[in-house]
Amino acid sequence: MKVQSTKDLLCFTEIRDSWDDECFLDKLHVLAQGALSSWAMPLKMAALFPERHRGAVMRDVTCRYVQYLVNMIKIPEEINLENYTLMLPSVAIGNVGQLCIDLLISSLNLRKIGSLWNSMFLPICGLDPYDKKSNSICTTADFYLGTCHNIILLQLRSPYVGNSNEFFDELAQFIQRKRINKIIILTSSYDYECADRSEFKIKYLTSDESLSNDEKLLKNLCWIPHIKSLKTDSTEQCYIPGGGFANGLYGYLKTFGIPCTVLFKYCSEGDNVSDALVLFKGLNEWLNLINNDTNSIKYPSSWEYFFGNPPSLDMY
Known part of the structure; x- marks a missing residue:
């Protein structure tokens, strides 16, 4: 799976590096929204996080991904x-x-x-x-x-x-x-x-x-x-x-x-x-x-x- 742009990759890396900050969850939400708008995959995002956090990241982002897919007015x-x-x-x-x-x-x-x-x-x-x-x-x-x-x-x-x-x-x-x-x-x-x-x-x-x-x-x-x-x-x-x-x-x-x-x-x-x-x-x-x-x-x-x-x- 590929990240679709350099901007996306920089965003993922920034969030990963701040995983222990107080604002981690807020940044994770921004990451999820940005990734969904550019169709990046939850698996790619989770791989950038420490192993012990990957499950939570996958669940959070996947839920947002599914929500984006199943609730749409085009x-x-x-x-x-x-x-x-x-x-x-x-x-x-x-x-x-x-x-x-x-x-x-x-x-x-x-x-x-x-x-x-x-x-x-x-x-x-x-x-x-x-x-x-x-x-x-x-x-x-x-x-x-x-x-x-x-x-x-x-x-x-x-x-x-x-x-x-x-x-x-x-x-x-x-x-x-x-x-x-x-x-x-x-x-x-x-x-x-x-x-x-x-x-x-x-x-x-x-x-x-x-x-x-x-x-x-x-x-x-x-x-x-x-x-x-x-x-x-x-x-x-x-x-x-x-x-x-x-x-x-x-x-x-x-x-x-x-x-x-x-x-x-x-x-x-x-x-x-x-x-x-x-x-x-x-x-x-x-x-x-x-x-x-x-x-x-x-x-x-x-x-x-x-x-x-x-x-x-x-x-x-």
Whole structure:
């Protein structure tokens, strides 16, 4: 393994020579960060330290190396997202939020600008779901940009299996660093949780004062505020059964003062295109993204294969 530059080697040697100083740990952290940014290997660094410290050095730097690999948001730095709205789905019952994001990407012809990798989600890779002729690929979590409407969409394509805290923290830091204005989470909930048929309209939770204080807009949208609550440890929290991580992310962003709105619809498993269309149209009435007619809605080409390939004619 090679150190990639003379500067790196000098840095390693300086840290090694100060291993018994009071500031050793601080310098070790600097070393780890510098090495990771230049892709030097933990083994090379550990070899420069006294033998009795190599195990600790390896563990510390390797942990940082893995952290760097598994928690990444890759978007070109030159893209200015200040005052943009970030929309993302929560993987939930019927995948309604994901279907709605698909409709937005396809109907607005948004372009992919980056991706997210986090150990919370199962890794996947596939063909471009919006253009059959494209040579690009899709991954577990991809970002799509709409400069005309100041929106950025994060599409999630696999279930989450890990701890959500790192994902929430990484996303919150990204939002603050890029000065994104507000967040919209799209999700769904079990229809058997709905006691009143009138509540099959869009329901919402919001910490966005520009929305919650606009009574006229909310009246025109005909959304229903979500008030179902769950008491835990003497605190009362709204929750969405079957809504995935929507509740958790909403609460997490709220603690940082980041305006966030959750939109969801009751549904059951099956063909949930109609549910996604309801969510899409409700969102469009709020943000005025496309003309309010069915001809403006474009289905992704990948939707042709929702239920697999057509049956073989040899069966008949």
